[in-house]
Each structure stands twice: as structure tokens, then as C-alpha cells.
Amino acid sequence: MSQHTVIPFGPQHPVLPEPLHLDLVVDDERVIEAVPQIGFIHRGLERMTQTHDYNQFIYIAERICGICAFGHSLGYAETIESLLGVEIPPRAEYLRVILHELSRMHSHILWLGLAADAFGHEALFMHCWRLRERILDVFEATTGGRVILSAVIVGGMVRDQDAAMLQMIKDTIVGIKDEYGQLVNTFVNDSSIRSRLDGIGYISKEDAMRYGMVGPFARASNVNNDVRCLGKGGYGKLSTFDPIMDTSGDCFGRAKVRALEVLQSADIIEEMIDTIPGGEVAIPVKHAPEPGAQACNTLEQPRGECYYYALSNGTKYLERMRMRTPTSVNLAGMAMALKGCDLADVNMIVLTIDPCISCTER
Amino acid sequence: MGHNRTFQDVAVEDLLDLATKLDKDGWRAVQVLCTSTDNGIDLTYSFARDEDLANYQVRGVTKDTQVPSLQGMFLGLFPFENEAKDLFGVNITGMVLDFAGEFYQTSMSEPMTILSPEAKARKDKAAKAAAAKAAKESKEPKDGAGGALTEEEIEAKVAGLPPEKAEKLRTALRAKAQKAGKPAEKPAPKAMTEEEIEAKVAGLPPEKAEKLRAALLAKAKQASEEQQA
Numbered sequence: 206m207s208q209h210t211v212i213p214f215g216p217q218h219p220v221l222p223e224p225l226h227l228d229l230v231v232d233d234e235r236v237i238e239a240v241p242q243i244g245f246i247h248r249g250l251e252r253m254t255q256t257h258d259y260n261q262f263i264y265i266a267e268r269i270c271g272i273c274a275f276g277h278s279l280g281y282a283e284t285i286e287s288l289l290g291v292e293i294p295p296r297a298e299y300l301r302v303i304l305h306e307l308s309r310m311h312s313h314i315l316w317l318g319l320a321a322d323a324f325g326h327e328a329l330f331m332h333c334w335r336l337r338e339r340i341l342d343v344f345e346a347t348t349g350g351r352v353i354l355s356a357v358i359v360g361g362m363v364r365d366q367d368a369a370m371l372q373m374i375k376d377t378i379v380g381i382k383d384e385y386g387q388l389v390n391t392f393v394n395d396s397s398i399r400s401r402l403d404g405i406g407y408i409s410k411e412d413a414m415r416y417g418m419v420g421p422f423a424r425a426s427n428v429n430n431d432v433r434c435l436g437k438g439g440y441g442k443l444s445t446f447d448p449i450m451d452t453s454g455d456c457f458g459r460a461k462v463r464a465l466e467v468l469q470s471a472d473i474i475e476e477m478i479d480t481i482p483g484g485e486v487a488i489p490v491k492h493a494p495e496p497g498a499q500a501c502n503t504l505e506q507p508r509g510e511c512y513y514y515a516l517s518n519g520t521k522y523l524e525r526m527r528m529r530t531p532t533s534v535n536l537a538g539m540a541m542a543l544k545g546c547d548l549a550d551v552n553m554i555v556l557t558i559d560p561c562i563s564c565t566e567r
Numbered sequence: 568m569g570h571n572r573t574f575q576d577v578a579v580e581d582l583l584d585l586a587t588k589l590d591k592d593g594w595r596a597v598q599v600l601c602t603s604t605d606n607g608i609d610l611t612y613s614f615a616r617d618e619d620l621a622n623y624q625v626r627g628v629t630k631d632t633q634v635p636s637l638q639g640m641f642l643g644l645f646p647f648e649n650e651a652k653d654l655f656g657v658n659i660t661g662m663v664l665d666f667a668g669e670f671y672q673t674s675m676s677e678p679m680t681i682l683s684p685e686a687k688a689r690k691d692k693a694a695k696a697a698a699a700k701a702a703k704e705s706k707e708p709k710d711g712a713g714g715a716l717t718e719e720e721i722e723a724k725v726a727g728l729p730p731e732k733a734e735k736l737r738t739a740l741r742a743k744a745q746k747a748g749k750p751a752e753k754p755a756p757k758a759m760t761e762e763e764i765e766a767k768v769a770g771l772p773p774e775k776a777e778k779l780r781a782a783l784l785a786k787a788k789q790a791s792e793e794q795q796a
Contacts, residue, residue, distance in 0.1 A: 240664070242666065242670070243646070243670070244669075244670050244671040244672055245672070247671045247672070247673065249673075249678060251679070252678065252679055252683075255682065255683040255685065255686035256683055256685050256686070414593075414595065415642075416642055416643050417595040417596050417597070417641060417643040418643075430595075430615075432569070432570075435568050435569050435570060435618060436568045436569075437568050437569035438569075441568055499574065500572075501572050501613070501620065501622060502569070503569060503570050503615075503620065510597075512597050512598050512613060514600055514611065514613075514622075516602055518690075518693070519693065520689060520693065522686070522689060524602065525600075525602040525603075527598075527600040529597065529598035529600070529613075529647070533598070533643075533646045533647070534596075534597070534598070534643040534646075535643075536643075536645075536646060537642045537643040537645060538643070565646065566671070
């Protein structure tokens with residue numbers, strides 16, 4: 206006779222990079238329902254607009270999360286530039302895209318390593334993170350930081366990158382591609398890995414749309430919400446851009462989308478470097494926005510669409526700043542994907558949404 | 568480019584109908600955010616479809632206002648509605664996933680409605696400046712005479728004051744009235760002499776001195792032409 210049991214998963218769990226709690230209602234080994242709870246690392250960062258002006262707040266925005274650091278500083282800066290009605294120089298747009306795509310590469314490779322570690326393939330985890338180190342070395346050489354880059358300011362970029370530095374970035378990307386291809390081959394073709402991912406945590410296209418899922422989590426279920434398709438900023442200068450999509454809707458589909466996006470990002474970086482224009486990389490921005498002015502912005506971060514909102518009160522201190530991160534909306538989809546799965550597959554399903562709880566809670 | 572972004576107001580009574588219509592038309596929910604204002608909490612609901620990003624704002628929600636939950640149609644909004652309840656004290660009813668105020672563990676209730684001392688000081692300062700500006704604008708004369716007080720008005724103002732103070736005020740008001748009666752004149756620019764120009768460029772590097780000398784000479788020429796005019 207079956208019996209329902211509630212098993213707590215997290216907030217401390219070996220597979221979870223960040224604290225997330227799930228109450229798993231299980232019937233023997235099968236999960237009937239999963240109730241998520243977050244709130245363990247809420248830091249009240251949005252409230253810090255009261256004590257930091259809009260130029261200072263960018264350094265808080267990029268500390269929301271270590272993996273998405275550059276993305277948050279970029280999204281925030283774009284929102285304030287929209288609020289102020291400021292247009293940045295074209296060269297700054299290209300540099301922002303280059304660093305943002307490098308950030309996407311390092312985030313996805315990090316995730317692939319975590320996924321490999323979760324299903325017990327430690328050698329693959331080590332190789333992925335070794336490759337990721339080369340991207341962090343590029344960050345350090347170009348901006349001085351490995352994780353928190355502080356490369357973006359409202360109005361452009363902190364510093365320019367000369368031709369030698371851009372060539373170094375390109376050489377590193379080309380060097381990574383070959384080795385990375387071998388890792389992707391293992392992910393996609395190894396039977397033991399496929400047995401842990403195929404058919405696990407399936408979400409249909411209709412459910413993905415109904416729960417408002419975003420990012421690779423949604424694109425694996427053939428739902429395209431990729432903001433890069435709208436051609437904003439430097440992305441509008443690309444010769445072509447087609448998002449990586451998959452129709453399988455399971456854990457393998459999500460892993461495959463992220464794996465292929467790394468190669469796509471490498472191509473984007475090469476194209477940006479080849480076509481980058483000259484000129485300034487920043488314009489001075491000192492004035493306060495108009496009182497009552499509001500602006501919103503979206504950005505395709507590695508985990509999906511991120512929404513930013515700013516409201517001005519006429520001073521240099523924002524009345525309100527809001528960052529809605531992709532994991533916030535993907536939590537509902539994750540809870541639905543867990544329904545009906547085996548208890549042993551819970552950690553893979555949770556990992557495949559690429560949860561970034563520090564982003565979610567801020 | 569990016570999304571086509573719009574902002575529009577909506578009443579709290581119309582929120583549920585709006586959400587039903589948006590769900591039927593294929594929009595997806597992006598987020599819900601709250602802003603603390605002097606008139607209550609403003610809620611901003613964002614929805615996206617293809618290239619469009621629509622923001623609907625419900626203004627001035629108080630603790631007595633019952634805001635209907637949209638989780639029935641958009642389950643993905645559960646983190647934001649619970650956040651609104653915990654951090655802003657918004658009374659959202661009918662939530663599918665309701666954490667009953669335990670979503671975030673905070674040391675104070677409704678922390679986003681509390682102003683820091685710095686923010687409060689800034690706000691008070693801005694309010695004072697706005698009040699002073701409004702008062703100044705309301706006192707500014709509306710007639711063509713430039714607001715010049717008549718002698719009777721001046722006498723009315725000084726009536727009842729001690730004699731010394733009345734005399735000072737009377738003199739000041741008469742001078743103001745006289746000034747207000749005349750249109751303001753821009754003082755004529757003074758033309759610099761050659762000796763003054765040479766004194767200014769002395770000690771500078773030759774190239775810089777030459778540039779400055781040329782500029783000052785041009786300015787002096789313009790000033791003397793204006794004086795003659």
C-alpha cells in the first residue's frame with residue numbers, strides 16, 4: 206500500500222549551488238508534488254537605491270550574483286540610459302556584447318560542469334571548469350576582475366580594449382572551441398549521460414508558454430523568448446542571429462541548448478571583434494533624470510530574459526529600481542517538471558533550470 | 568530596438584478582467600513590482616508578447632485594498648505576489664501558492680515601505696525646495712507693470728510696524744517698485760585694453776598665449792562695437 210511522505214530537499218544539498226528548499230511529496234519513489242520555497246539569502250539590495258545614487262548603484266547591481274555579474278551591470282546601465290535619454294557610442298555597444306557573450310560562455314560552461322558533477326561524471330566537471338578558467342583569464346586581462354568585472358558605467362564602458370587585446374580574446378575563443386567541441390560530444394553522445402537526461406523532467410511547449418518560462422529552459426521546449434532576437438544594442442549589428450532551439454523539452458534538451466549556445470556565443474564574439482568600429486567608449490552622464498520618469502528594459506542573460514525597471518524622483522537617487530531575474534519565473538515551471546518524476550531525478554531537474562537563487566532574491 | 572514598451576494605468580477593479588483578456592490573447596506574465604509612494608503602493612504588472620512589453624500600473628493601493636491574485640492564470644507570478652505581501656504589505660487575496668508572510672525572512676515587516684534617514688532627509692529637502700518654488704511663483708506679479716507696489720499698498724504693508732522698521736521696509740519696497748517698473752538692462756561688456764590683454768597672456772607658453780590673445784582681442788572688439796551701438 207503506497208504512502209505519501211514529505212521529503213525536504215535543501216536548502217543545503219550537495220547538488221544545489223545556492224539555497225533553495227523544496228518540499229517533495231512522494232509516493233514511494235515518485236514525486237507527486239513539489240512546493241518550492243526561497244528567501245534564505247534575501248539581502249534587500251533594491252532598497253539600497255535610497256543610499257546610493259544611480260552611478261554608485263551599478264556596483265551593487267553587479268554584486269547581485271557572481272555568475273550573472275556583468276549581465277546585471279549591463280541591464281541596469283541600459284535602463285538608466287533609457288531613463289536619461291542617453292545614447293552610448295557604437296564602440297561601447299560592441300564591447301558590451303563581447304563581454305556579455307563571454308559571460309554567457311563562462312556561465313554555460315560552469316553549468317555543464319555542475320550538471321556533470323551532479324550525475325557523477327567528475328572528470329567532465331573538471332574539464333569544463335578548466336576551460337572556464339581560460340575565459341576568466343580573459344576577463345582578468347581585459348577588466349582586472351575574474352568574476353565582478355566593473356566594466357560598465359552609465360554612459361558606456363570604463364575602459365577601451367585595444368586591437369591587441371581584442372586579438373587575444375579572439376585567439377582564446379578559437380583555442381577553446383576545439384577542446385570544447387570534444388566535451389559537447391561527450392555530453393551529447395555518451396550513453397550513461399543520456400540515460401540520466403533523456404525523457405527526464407519533460408515540459409511541453411504549451412506548459413512552457415503557460416508558466417511564462419524563459420531562457421534555455423523554455424527554448425528546450427521550443428518556446429522562443431530570446432531578447433537578442435529583437436536586435437537591441439550591439440545585437441542589432443549582427444549579420445544574422447537565430448536562437449538555439451530544441452523540441453525535446455526534457456533535461457537533455459536543456460543541456461543541449463546550453464552546450465550549443467556556447468559555440469554560438471563564440472561566433473558572435475568573433476563577428477563583433479571583426480566589425481567593431483572606432484571611437485569613444487563612453488559619454489559623460491551627470492544629470493539627474495526628470496521627476497516621475499520611468500523606464501523598463503529587458504536583457505537576455507545566460508539564464509533567460511531579465512527585466513529591469515527604474516523610477517526617478519528628480520534627484521540622482523532613484524525612487525525605485527527593480528530587477529526581475531529569469532529564475533524567478535522559471536520556478537513555477539520547475540515545480541511542474543518535478544511532478545511525476547523519480548526521487549533520484551529531482552537533482553537533475555532542479556539543476557537543468559540553472560537556478561540562480563541569489564539573483565531571484567536580491 | 569528591443570521590446571516596444573508601454574505604460575498605462577489600470578484600476579484595481581479591472582485587474583482580473585484585464586489579466587483574463589491578456590491570458591486569452593497569448594500574453595505571458597513577466598513580473599509584478601511595487602513602489603512605495605506617499606499615496607500608497609503602486610503596483611506595476613508587466614506582460615510580454617512577441618515584440619511588445621506592456622506595463623499596467625495600479626496606483627495608490629492601501630492596506631484596506633484587496634488586490635486579486637493573478638496566480639490562477641499566471642502561476643509564475645507567485646514569487647512576486649508573495650514578495651509584494653512580505654516586503655510592501657500589499658493585501659493580495661486568492662493566491663494559489665501563498666506563503667502567508669513567510670516567503671522572505673526579514674528582521675522588520677514591510678521593509679520596503681520604510682525610508683532610510685538619508686532618503687527621508689533628501690525627500691524633506693526636495694519638498695521644502697518645491698514648496699519654496701511654488702510660493703515664489705504664486706507671489707510673482709501677473710500684471711504688465713512688473714508687480715510694482717503702489718504707495719497705498721506700501722503704506723498698508725508697513726502699517727502697525729515700529730517706526731524704524733517701517734521706514735526700512737518702506738525704502739526697500741519703494742526701491743523694489745522702482746526697479747520692477749523698469750525693464751531689466753543687461754550691463755554692457757567692458758572692452759579690455761591691450762595692456763590688460765598682455766598682462767593676462769604673460770607667462771603662458773607661446774602657442775597658448777597666441778590663441779588667448781586672439782580670443783581676447785576679438786572679444787574686446789565685439790565689446791567696443793556693442794558700447795558704440
